[in-house]
Amino acid sequence: MLELKNVNTHYGQIQALHDVSIKVNRGEIVTLIGANGAGKTTLMMTVCGDPKASSGDILFEGESIRQMPTSLIMRKGLAVVPEGRRIFSGLTVAENLHMGAYFSDKAAYEAQLDHVLGLFPRLKERYNQRGGTMSGGEQQMLSIGRALMSHPRLLLLDEPSLGLAPIIIQQIFEIIERLRDEGVTIFLVEQNANQALKIADRGYVLENGRVVMSDTGEALLTHDAVRKAYLGG
């Protein structure tokens, strides 16, 4: 579904990704783990075309998206829940969700709205409230809901658990699994490696902009080096 082939990304002179190759198959949850500054967010944003990969290729459903402008890529059937949630805090929950479905017709919009509000009943309660007035967990739900509004086939999630209470994190991960069961392919970037690997079909470990390991989620979870580096021994 999504394939990165020897992708290199630069910020000016500084190279952030080195020859990264990653594959996400339809229906999988694939997770990317790594320490702070390893390049996880850069990798995810490179898929979205901002920044652009300087070499290599990125294929989405067989089509090369590396040279495309971000706005075009994001209309191909993938959606992103970016780092820091980035909801529109001055817009209401309803308006935020509407922004996610900017290109949908009315019927598709309404069907998807029902679905999202079913996944996150809390958003229904807060429907006409401004996004910025909600708690961190609610904002994360809104960010995921907004991404789902475009009915994506591939969902990119960048650290959805960051800064949230354990009970909320639990809920978010349950939702991610549920989405996979509904047929949405998931690419999940996480620092919370333990939790991410538990739900992931496969995982990649990123270190200093390089993929240093890849295996099934289960295998990585029990791997000695991974345990030492990312799971606290």
Add this chain to the structure above:
Amino acid sequence: MTEASLYLLQQIINGLTIGSTYALIAIGYTMVYGIIGMINFAHGEIYMIGSYVSFIVITGLLAIGSFVLPLVLFIALVVAMLIASTYGWTVERVAYRPLRGSNRLIALISAIGMSIFLQNYVALSQGSRDVALAPLISGSVLELGSLETFEVTLSWMQLLIWVVTLVTMTALTLFISRSRMGRACRACAEDLGMTNLLGIDTNRIISLTFVIGAALAAIAGLLLGLYYGVINPFVGFMAGLKAFTAAVLGGIGSIPGAMLGGLILGVTEALTAAYFPSEYKDVVAFGLLVTILLFRPTGILGKPEVEKV
């Protein structure tokens, strides 16, 4: 009513009239700033071009003997809005878009360059002297008090300015708050990058704000041109500066702020000119700006940027 209060009332009427046009121009500054964080210093020139186009259209239509005044004005308004919008759109494409992402100062210098270019371009093609238009709309709607003491008048021209401004602002407010594109404008103002990540071509939204700002400036250009009856290629500078002040006063980035700022500035100027030597009106107008910025740097309706993490 006493003579003094009638005099005050007259000044407020005059101030609201000028203030309305400041507000119309200020929208362009505030919307562009709200989205890309730059001051479009060529915006005053777009207003001036709107004035010129409407003068040319009106003179032309009158010359061929078309004398249904409302129709003449309407055609002039539409043509001025279209042409000014084209200029606004082009200025962004030519002078600002290639510089986006670079240092803010560079875009600012480019804007000042564009402003000087447009002034001189109009001066060369239309002549740099004053162009006058005989008053088209005369008479007054309302006369209060008596001629012996002091008479308050609200002229048809002033009423026209109020009504057109009110209708325009209402339409703009509805567009921004209700429509799909208006929602996208607000989203862009909050987080341009995120809006792009939702698949929306933010360059088109940015172009749209330039077009809307230019169209509103053209409306002001027509109205103020008719009100004063005289224009020259350099009227955009002061009008632009005043409208910019109005936008900052109200809180730059905020549309209601620009409206309020324009009215406050217009009334303040009128009152100063009425009770002090009229040269002081600019001193007081810009003094007001300094004072507001000292005590409330975000302007009257501007919101400080708070990010909840």
